[in-house]
Structure formats: structure tokens, C-alpha cells
Amino acid sequence: MNARHARYPFLGESRAAVQEAGVDLGRVVAEDDAVVERARERVVGALTAGDIGERARSDRVELLSYPVARVLVSVVDEHVLVRKYADAEADAAHDRFTTDETDETELKSVGSDASLSRAALLREFDLTDHVHATDRGYNVDVPTYLLLASSLRADGWRLVNRALDGGRVPVTENELDALLEQAVRDRVAEDLPLSVPEGIEEPLETEANAIRDVLSDMDLTREIDTVVPDLFPPCMQHLLDQVQRGEHLPHHSRFAITAFLANVGLTTDEIVEIYSVNPGFGEEMTRYQTDHIRGESSPTEYTAPSCATMKAYGDCTNPDDLCDAISHPLSYYEAKLDDADGEELEDWRDSDERAESEADD
Ligand code: SF4
Structure with a gap:
């Protein structure tokens, strides 16, 4: 050294x-x-x-x-x-x-x-x-x-x-x-x-808590628990659209959109439901993959890939001006939610569209 x-x-x-x-x-x-x-x-x-x-x-x-x-x-x-x-x-x-x-x-x-x-x-x-x-x-x-x-x-x-x-x-x-x-x-x-x-984690708990305190004092973290697909970054809107049309996605793309949906607060059932708009979707595979990403059937809770990784895999689609200012799709979504602060946002989970699809089931 x-x-x-x-x-x-x-x-x-x-x-x-x-x-x-x-x-x-x-x-x-x-x-x-x-x-x-x-x-x-x-x-x-x-x-x-x-x-x-x-x-x-x-x-x-x-x-x-x-x-x-x-x-x-x-x-x-x-x-x-x-x-x-x-x-x-x-x-x-x-x-x-x-x-x-x-x-x-x-x-x-x-x-x-x-x-x-x-x-x-x-x-x-x-x-x-x-x-x-x-x-x-x-x-x-x-x-x-x-x-x-x-x-x-x-x-x-x-x-x-x-x-x-x-x-x-x-x-x-x-x-x-x-x-x-x-x-x-x-x-x-x-x-x-x-x-x-x-x-390794245990001996670092004091330091980790000190950092959490700094973060919460700075109010930089916010639990995203609002689901407004219209405010998703273009890449995620595109992937979600493909999923809902029943198109086959490569593993990295499917991982990206599923992790993103889990990170913004959707439960496994809700993700399965969002995918199931197309009857040809694989429920069992979606459920298995989502549980894995959420850390329920694996030791890790995964975060959606950064923009750099999305770009490397060809998953960055139609980037807009806001994309120039962020480096992670979740940051894009946070920024959009911040911009909309004060506006009435309808959460997908409370939407009429969802109620209708539940009624059809
Ligand atoms: S720059 Fe990032 S947020 Fe924007 S479309 Fe590409 S991957 Fe998505």
C-alpha cells in the first residue's frame, strides 16, 4: 500500500x-x-x-x-x-x-x-x-x-x-x-x-446511525410511496408500456422496471397486478422475481439500476431535459414529485382505472 x-x-x-x-x-x-x-x-x-x-x-x-x-x-x-x-x-x-x-x-x-x-x-x-x-x-x-x-x-x-x-x-x-x-x-x-x-455490518452500527441522523437532519431522504406512472422517467414508462403490451423483455430490462416499481412503494401483489393488464403475462415468474428483488426471498433488497447502467444495457429510452440533471431513474421520479408538490396527484393505487380493472377480475 x-x-x-x-x-x-x-x-x-x-x-x-x-x-x-x-x-x-x-x-x-x-x-x-x-x-x-x-x-x-x-x-x-x-x-x-x-x-x-x-x-x-x-x-x-x-x-x-x-x-x-x-x-x-x-x-x-x-x-x-x-x-x-x-x-x-x-x-x-x-x-x-x-x-x-x-x-x-x-x-x-x-x-x-x-x-x-x-x-x-x-x-x-x-x-x-x-x-x-x-x-x-x-x-x-x-x-x-x-x-x-x-x-x-x-x-x-x-x-x-x-x-x-x-x-x-x-x-x-x-x-x-x-x-x-x-x-x-x-x-x-x-x-x-x-x-x-x-x-461487518454490526460493528459499524454506531457510524451508520450517525450518518442516518445527518441524512434525516438534511431531509434528503424521502420514502417514495406515491405511484404516479405519468411522472415516471421515460425509460421506465417505456419498459412498463412494453410489459403491459405483453412484449418479451430481456432479463436486465425486466429487472430494471420491477426493481423501480418495488422501490417506489408497490407491493408484490400490486406489481403482479400492474403487469397483468396483459393476460399473457407470467404471474408465477413475476411474483418470484419481485419477491427476490424486494429481498423477501433473497438476502438483498435491490435498487433499480442507475442511468449509467441503464445506458450500458440500452434501456435508457427517450431521455429528456431533466435526464441531463440526474444520474438515477429514482432521482428523476423524486424531482418530478417535488415539481408537482402542492398539486393534486392521483396515486395509481387509488385510481378509477385500477378500480375498473379490479371489477373486471
Ligand atoms: S437518463 Fe436515466 S432516467 Fe432518463 S431515460 Fe435514461 S435511464 Fe431513464
Whole structure:
């Protein structure tokens, strides 16, 4: 474990260093207060200041606090926390690698072995073959650009607003750094929340409760328990439409819409009912899959996939302007509900449409 691993804990080589050192995460969370405290700081700082805080003096503490922070985020299990935590880690990484490229003073203070070049970062994310240096900056292959830029908010990132050069998207050095920051954000959020064994979760209960308190003070979490399909994101409306027309969906698409419906508060019976508009639907399979996703027949309660994952599987359909400002379909829905605050919203569960379909049964 070295200073570079501590400075860039999301790198594959940093993860390998932890594995090679034979670190037992269970023992670390039970016995190493410094690591747990620094992990708590990373997460609370991400929530309250959008910043992971000052790095620990010890490389070991700093590096190990990253996987422990991911565990803490998973134990608390709120998607707003995943989003804010990934944002703060990506922001810190961006500050560091842009400094590494330009500022010798910083490198002297951390040691040049700790630095990470832009080229190394491109290699880390397998982007070397898709990003091409030019006289004016870089040209990025369109699929790579779309994968990274579609979660960025400003209009200027939209492909329709970019000039193309030979089928590639020209970007400046600063823009490339922003795309790399997005790659880090996706890496940090990848697989979160993790499935955490009880032996690791238990010693972290105090820290997890402290984070829950911060979240509830900030009023960032809200139990979504309102079902208004017209406000669903376009991707989920499209998938739901396909389900109701009885079209066959690939597993990842079916998982996405079922998890989304479960996350917005529908019970297994209600999801089965929503699907059953088409008589050809498979009730048994729907019930089995829904129970599994809801954590009733499995150890994990699953969250619907992020926009990055939806895009990677081709499930992101008809994104609109709001999509540019969010990175998760649930955030889209929350934002729509916020916009409609004060309006009379009819919950699908109380709708006439549903009453009629029940009467027909
Ligand atoms: S950007 Fe996200 S919310 Fe919008 S359609 Fe695509 S996957 Fe859905």
C-alpha cells in the first residue's frame, strides 16, 4: 500500500494492493478505529460539504477507509447517499489528478510516486483507444462520449450541441477531465449498495446511525410511496408500456422496471397486478422475481439500476431535459414529485382505472 493507492483508492491497483496485503475487512472494522473514523468522515463530509475531507496521514488508514466508507454507504442504503458520496469521491479525484498534471508543488508534498497522469487514468478506464489527442485537445469516439457525458447536467454536453469531427466529438483538456471525473463517479458508485455480511455490518452500527441522523437532519431522504406512472422517467414508462403490451423483455430490462416499481412503494401483489393488464403475462415468474428483488426471498433488497447502467444495457429510452440533471431513474421520479408538490396527484393505487380493472377480475 503506497501513497498513490491512498490518493486514488478507486484504482484497480489500489484494490489489488489491499487484497495482496491480506486485509480482513471484518477485523479492520472491528479493531481499527482510525480507519472507521476516517471512513465516517468521508461519508459525512460528502453529505454535508460535498467533500471527503482531509486525507489521513497514514497511507494505510487513508486507503482502507475507502472500502470501509463504501460499506458504510451500503449499510445505510439510501440512493441519495450513494449519489452524494460518489460525487464527492469523484470531485476529490478530479482535484488530485488535475493538480498532478499541473502543479509541481503538490507533487513535492505527496511524492511523485503518488501522482496519476491523464494517460494513466485513460488506461485505467480502458479509454485509451477511444480518446485521441489532436492539436486543439482531444477527439472522443461517440459511444464513449455518450456513455460519460450523458450524466452531465449542462446543455453544452448534449450531443446535439456538439460539432463532430470525423464521427468523433472534439473536447478540450478541461472537458476531458470532466469526462474522466464522471468515469470515477461511475466506478465509485458501481455495485453500491453492496451486500454486507452481518459480521461487518454490526460493528459499524454506531457510524451508520450517525450518518442516518445527518441524512434525516438534511431531509434528503424521502420514502417514495406515491405511484404516479405519468411522472415516471421515460425509460421506465417505456419498459412498463412494453410489459403491459405483453412484449418479451430481456432479463436486465425486466429487472430494471420491477426493481423501480418495488422501490417506489408497490407491493408484490400490486406489481403482479400492474403487469397483468396483459393476460399473457407470467404471474408465477413475476411474483418470484419481485419477491427476490424486494429481498423477501433473497438476502438483498435491490435498487433499480442507475442511468449509467441503464445506458450500458440500452434501456435508457427517450431521455429528456431533466435526464441531463440526474444520474438515477429514482432521482428523476423524486424531482418530478417535488415539481408537482402542492398539486393534486392521483396515486395509481387509488385510481378509477385500477378500480375498473379490479371489477373486471
Ligand atoms: S437518463 Fe436515466 S432516467 Fe432518463 S431515460 Fe435514461 S435511464 Fe431513464
